[in-house]
Structures are given as C-alpha cells and as structure tokens.
Amino acid sequence: MKKLGIYLFFTFLLFSNISLAQQETLIKRINCGGSSVTADDGLDYDADISSDDISFTSNSTTIDFDYVGPELNEPYRSFRLMSRNTASEFDYTFSNLQNGEYKVVLHFAEPYHGVANSNWNTRRFDIDVNSGEFTVDNFNIMTAAALPSSDPMDGAKKIYKMVADSLTVANGSLVIKFTQVANDPIVNAIELFKLENIDSGTTSNWTKSGSNIFYTLGNVGIGTGAITGYRLAVDGPVRAREVRVDTDNWPDYVFQKEYTLPTLDEVEKHIEEKGHLPNIPSANDVETNGIEVGEMNRLLLEKVEELTLYILNQDKQLKLQKQISVNQYDEFRKLEKRVLALEASLH
Template sequence: MKTKVYIFLAVFCYWAVNAQIHTPSGIIQGTSGNANVGIGTGSPMAKLQVDNGNILVRNFANVDNQSAIMIAHSINITNYDTFGTSVRTITESAGYNTYGLQFFTQETHATGQTEKLRILGNGNVGIGKMNPTNKLDVNGTIHSKEVKVDMTGWSDFVFKKEYKLPTLEEVEKHITEKGHLVNIPNEEEVLKNGINLGEMNAKLLQKIEELTLYVIEQGKKNEKQAGEIEFLKKKLLRIEKVTNSK
C-alpha cells in the first residue's frame, strides 16, 4: 500500500512540475519555476508561447471591450528566436491614450526590443513616433507607387473671367517686400510646419496657370508688335522708293 502511495506522489509531483495536456492537435505543456505555458513547445520562454499556430481572442457578449483587450498584455511571435515581433497593450497610465497596441521587433525573443509601430485608442497610428496626432504619423521615408489626395477645390478659378490677375509690377513688389510669391508659404513656415501636399499642389498649379496667362498675354503683345514692325518696314520702303525716284 505504501509503495502505491509513493508511486502516486512521485507521478503527481512530476505532473505538477511539468504538466502536459495531450490534445488531437498537439501537446500543451507547463514548466516549473516561471509558470510558463507552451503550446506546441516543451520549453516556453514566456507566460504563453505558441509555436507554429495562430491565436484567436473573441469578444463575446459577456466580455466587455476592456477585458477583451487586456486579456493579452504581451504577445510574442518568434521565428526560431532569431527575429520576432511582440505586441502589447497601452493603458492610460502610459500617458498617450486609453488602450492601444504597440508593435516591437527584436533580435532575440526576450531582449533588444525596439518599438516600430503604435496604434492608439483613438485610431491614430504612429510608425517611429510614440504619440501620433494624425491618423498616420511616420517618422521616416514613405515609398509608394502612388499617392492619392482628396481635394475640396482646385485652381482653375484662375481661368474664369472674374479672376483678377495680378500685374507683373504687383508680383515684383510682393517679391521685393516679402521674399516669396503671393499665397505661397515662406521658408520659415515650411521648415516649422511642413507642407500639405494637396494644398501646395493646388497653389503651385495656381502659379502655373497665372504664368500661362502672362505668357499668352505676352505672346499677343509680341504678335501685335511684330505686325506693327512689319507695317513700319513696308512704309519705310515706300518712303525710300519715293525719295530715290526724285
């Protein structure tokens, strides 16, 4: 009887130290000391490590959004410990927003984490920026095949009859006094605040259209002057003929 008890206790202690649950899809195993749980691995390095599988967290009617978000404070996704990504929640105490997500890359599973992307609770996303104030803030270069900007207006009003085209004298005066074109931000403003691509493209188009009107106007003047010069040349030839005939 004592022998059976000893065997039972030994099995129980082994199970308590390294608990395993066998399922049709694999083994769920826990380790001693750090209370880590591994799914698909016998040596989990985090509170929950899942190898070669997906994690699904569903928010049913009896679980509020806050609880659903806080179920996982940190999720680490690794590839043989050489490269990985970890995701963790942001709470109000972080000082940026109430509930959000931080995405990290790391050189090893547990060390060297560097934040790469952050999603705040208000929907703002920051890449390389910890406190995004816009829907997308990027601290770096954006490389894209195409960028589409929605506009609320365009610069074709320059070609309407009621548009008052500034004279070249007025343009010259503004440049002399201000050091930049009318309605175009100066260097100090651009360096401080940046530019809005859509707004700036519209303003540059306005200047191009104004320049086009100046060129057309100058072309008409040149054509008129060419006609007057031709008329004077013919008149001069007639005068010369009359003078030579005397």
C-alpha cells in the first residue's frame, strides 16, 4: 500500500502558493555552545566544535543557563557568547563553501536579562553577516521575541529566528559577526543553507518539465523534521478536495466461500478480552502509531462485509423460524379440527 503522504504531496504542490524557484540544501546546523542534539521539532543540531569547515574566534565562550526553565529545550538552553572583558565582538566563519547564494538562520532566546530579572534592555548588540551584506544594529532579543507585543517583557522564555537570505559567497567563506553594544552578544543556534535556482532544467532534487515540478530524491517535511520513513510528513492540518489512496487486498475475500467468518460468540469473547473488534487496532495503538488511512478503510469495510453476512445469516434463520411457525400453526389447526370432529361424533 502506498502511503497517503505521496498523494498529499502532489496535492500540496498543486494547491499551495509556495514558490519552488529555489531549493535549500542544508550545509550546517549548529547548537551554539552545546553538544549535538535533536530539537523538539525533530531537527538535528551538530555540536559547537571548531573544524576545517567552521571556526569561531577565541574571544568567545560557551555557557548553559537554566533560567529559561522547562519552556525551552535545546538548542535554546546553551549558547555561545563573547568572553566578558576580553573583546567587544566574536564571530563564526564557515569555510570551504561553494560559491553561490546562501541563507543563514540565527536562533536567539534571552537566557538572563529580562528572564531572571526585569532588566530587559541590558543586552544589545550588532549583527553583521557576510561583510555587510546583512546587518542589524542594536539588536535586543527580548524586544524581538516579544513581537507582536510591544512589551519587551513578553519576550521572556520565547525564541526569535532571524533570517538572512540571498547572501552571495564569492571567496568560499562566510562570516557572521556579533558586536557588543551593551553587555555580551550571544547566539543559540545557526543554520546555513545553500540556495539553488530551479527556474528551469534539473537540480539535485527538483526537476521542472513545462508547468510540472517533480521531486526525485529524499523526503519532504512541512512543520516537522521527523520524516524518516515517509515521503511527506506534515505537522498540522491538511486540506484537500479529494485524496486518492491506492491499496491492495480489498476485502471482497469476505464473500468468498473459503472465508472463515468468526462466530458471534468468538467476537464477543474477543471484545471481552481485548476491548476492541478482531483485526482492528486498539485505542492505545492508534494513539501511539496513528492510522494508515488506506489500511483502516480496508479493515472497516471488512467489518461491514462481515456484519452483512451476519445479517444475511440471521435473516435466513428468521425466515426459517417463520416457516417453522407457519407449519406448526397449520398442524395445530389440523389437530384442532380433528378434536372438534371427534367431540361431535361422541355427542
């Protein structure tokens, strides 16, 4: 049976307004200041370790504050920051990159100022990505995370993602710089993506032919990174006018002579012992694993067809019982007439 996700994927392509003009290929996803982790959304973040492809200036350090409480997990519990009293800035350098367009996503969550106290305006810093191609001055995490609220204190224990798009790499490297304005600059996580144009022809994953676009490799996640085993994984509602699910072994076999129909006593015993119909997953199974729409429709139709056979069998029994009752009534009437005749002869 093919997964429902295959068909939802094409429905998504047909009805969405999302532009597929560029493909994003992940280059690096770093848990700044921390070890490798899998975030709540299923995305994997690498440990913050210097290598040939990535480095950070020595005037930075790592730290893990617990003031964010249970509301935030990694990559927002640890971070890299400028070493206090040693310099006014620190940076990350990504090396050995192919020349072309890139996108950077910076993750922030204020760990202390405005969270453990009311000093929300204490930490402010400038951000420079790719030598001035993208800049933010006097950035305050609390103010940004609070949006759309105008009260900076609403930014406590919330995250903010900053996107620097369409960055041009011409010399094989990209530098992200954080410069102090007030207190220590910090960053919780960094994502780096290579952008590839797919307006025509073929790229590594997408193929365009006329007005059609085909995905040829890998899986697709919308709102989730937990896509292993699924061509399409969606964390949220999906709306479509019609969905087709291909499935094998449609339960016409129930009407075959060789099919063994469970007796009602057997069904009753199974319900008493298991708490659900035979061949139907339990509530716990569904809660844990969900359902496959095609398979569930097959099982439900199997039960409908079995129920039809029970009804037909019961109808036959009722007709037989009715005929027996008619025959018995006829015999009773005959006996009654004989008794009346006998009584008449005696008088």
